[in-house]
Amino acid sequence: MDGPQLLKPALYAQGDDGVAWLNGGACACGHVFFPLQDFGCEMCGGFGVDLTPQRLKGLGRIVASATVHLHAGKGREAPFDVGVVKLDDGPVVRTLLTSVGDAPAPGQAVRAVLVEVDGKEPGQRVRDLRFEVQA
Amino acid sequence: MKTLSDLRPVYVVGVGWHPYRYATEEPYVTLGLTAVRQALADAGVEWPSMDAAFVGTALLGMASGRPMLRHLGATGLPLVHVENASASGSAAFRAACLEVACGLADTALALGIDKAIPRPRTSSGLGGLAEDAFVAFTHFALLTNEYAARNGVAPEDVALVAVKNHGNGALNPNAQRQKARTLDEVLGGKPISGTLTSLQCCPVGEGAASVIVCSEDAIQRLGIDPGRAIRVTASAVGSETPGAGNDADAALTRTVIGRALAQAQRKGTELDVLEVHDAFTIEELLYAEAAGLCGEGQAIHLLKEGAFHLGGQCAISPSGGLIAMGHPIGPTGVGQVGEVVTQLRGEAGARQHKGARIGMAHMVGLGSVAYAHVLERP
Ligand SMILES: [Zn+2]
Numbered sequence: 001m002d003g004p005q006l007l008k009p010a011l012y013a014q015g016d017d018g019v020a021w022l023n024g025g026a027c028a029c030g031h032v033f034f035p036l037q038d039f040g041c042e043m044c045g046g047f048g049v050d051l052t053p054q055r056l057k058g059l060g061r062i063v064a065s066a067t068v069h070l071h072a073g074k075g076r077e078a079p080f081d082v083g084v085v086k087l088d089d090g091p092v093v094r095t096l097l098t099s100v101g102d103a104p105a106p107g108q109a110v111r112a113v114l115v116e117v118d119g120k121e122p123g124q125r126v127r128d129l130r131f132e133v134q135a
Numbered sequence: 136m137k138t139l140s141d142l143r144p145v146y147v148v149g150v151g152w153h154p155y156r157y158a159t160e161e162p163y164v165t166l167g168l169t170a171v172r173q174a175l176a177d178a179g180v181e182w183p184s185m186d187a188a189f190v191g192t193a194l195l196g197m198a199s200g201r202p203m204l205r206h207l208g209a210t211g212l213p214l215v216h217v218e219n220a221s222a223s224g225s226a227a228f229r230a231a232c233l234e235v236a237c238g239l240a241d242t243a244l245a246l247g248i249d250k251a252i253p254r255p256r257t258s259s260g261l262g263g264l265a266e267d268a269f270v271a272f273t274h275f276a277l278l279t280n281e282y283a284a285r286n287g288v289a290p291e292d293v294a295l296v297a298v299k300n301h302g303n304g305a306l307n308p309n310a311q312r313q314k315a316r317t318l319d320e321v322l323g324g325k326p327i328s329g330t331l332t333s334l335q336c337c338p339v340g341e342g343a344a345s346v347i348v349c350s351e352d353a354i355q356r357l358g359i360d361p362g363r364a365i366r367v368t369a370s371a372v373g374s375e376t377p378g379a380g381n382d383a384d385a386a387l388t389r390t391v392i393g394r395a396l397a398q399a400q401r402k403g404t405e406l407d408v409l410e411v412h413d414a415f416t417i418e419e420l421l422y423a424e425a426a427g428l429c430g431e432g433q434a435i436h437l438l439k440e441g442a443f444h445l446g447g448q449c450a451i452s453p454s455g456g457l458i459a460m461g462h463p464i465g466p467t468g469v470g471q472v473g474e475v476v477t478q479l480r481g482e483a484g485a486r487q488h489k490g491a492r493i494g495m496a497h498m499v500g501l502g503s504v505a506y507a508h509v510l511e512r513p
Contacts, residue, residue: 037261042377063381064281066329072270082268082379084277092380096265129264131150
């Protein structure tokens, strides 16, 4: 399952069953969030020892999806598909999807996978996180 | 806690614009002076009678006000710059209203002004999985998809908002887009993101909008026509809370508009005109429902019946809205107030909503923050 280095290792990690982990956090108040941060809890204001890392399983359901036809930014070629995913573990994340022009509809079950993409250096390959429809 | 309605009455007595348009090389100073001079002339007052000035701008950068306002004659009045993203103008207007309402000033100017200068936000230090992929139009394409799935409406129906607003914009000499469009033209335009096409997205250009607010004392003292004074009966503002999911702007709007209507002791269904933050078509539907004009998922049906057109139950975005009038950022929130005032005065000409007596201006700023002001013809 190993491959090129991860593009954003602070945000996710490889899982041993093919489903990636997301590096989230939990507050003493019970609030679960993504990404992990130590600034403070958005729900209760807790900080410091109140906040602990929590791995979130990359499983969830599509809240919304779209195919981007025209992108107003550098370093990303349209078309590509994006989605909003409600994780089974709680947080809602905004993510790229593996599909292109065929985004899964709201309600569909999806999972996080690590896919090989071009890195910043010429010829470099890295692995980045995408969500895809659960088989 | 007190609200605007607990303080002394505040009236809008002058409105003015520099038309919104695509970017030019003209200095912002010219745009701002045009709008302020028009507002002063509309109120029939002179610049030295202004007690305070609030300049709403998100893109001009530091200290843009005095290099502009000094050309009106530098009276030494208190001058403050207000930044609140897309709601910068709304924030400047609220500040002007409060200054007068609490008696610190008898008159105040709110000016919204911007040029289309790219100005990226400073990073919070927290990244996301692919935040660069989620520019504004993609965020709203996702909301369109979610709304369409939840309420069983065809995403193409959402485009009808743009047809209505381009039609209104065609009647507004200050609008950036002044061309009526058919549904086929809207749907056949350049695909942007999801089902959004270019004519369903607001243009960001340049312009200026200005309003003058004052107290009852000042109306008498300065000989202002009380018959054209429009009272500000509510001012409400709030910021996003966690847990609203992808649809945070609509949830926040519901809260803020609810507060404004409570202050004014009005119901959403009493509004005759409503200027909303329709930067993208889907927003007008979400905010019409959040304002209580109809139940969730019902806005598209009312739109098709003509309820939101000029002459309908409540004219939404009579100016053309952000989609047709344009969204030059700083001016937008002030220009909305100017449009509502023009409608309530019965001076909107070809786009007049007949019998308009109660209006609202609603704005969302990135972050998110939201504003709602209720205005009424006394
Ligand atoms: Zn907490």
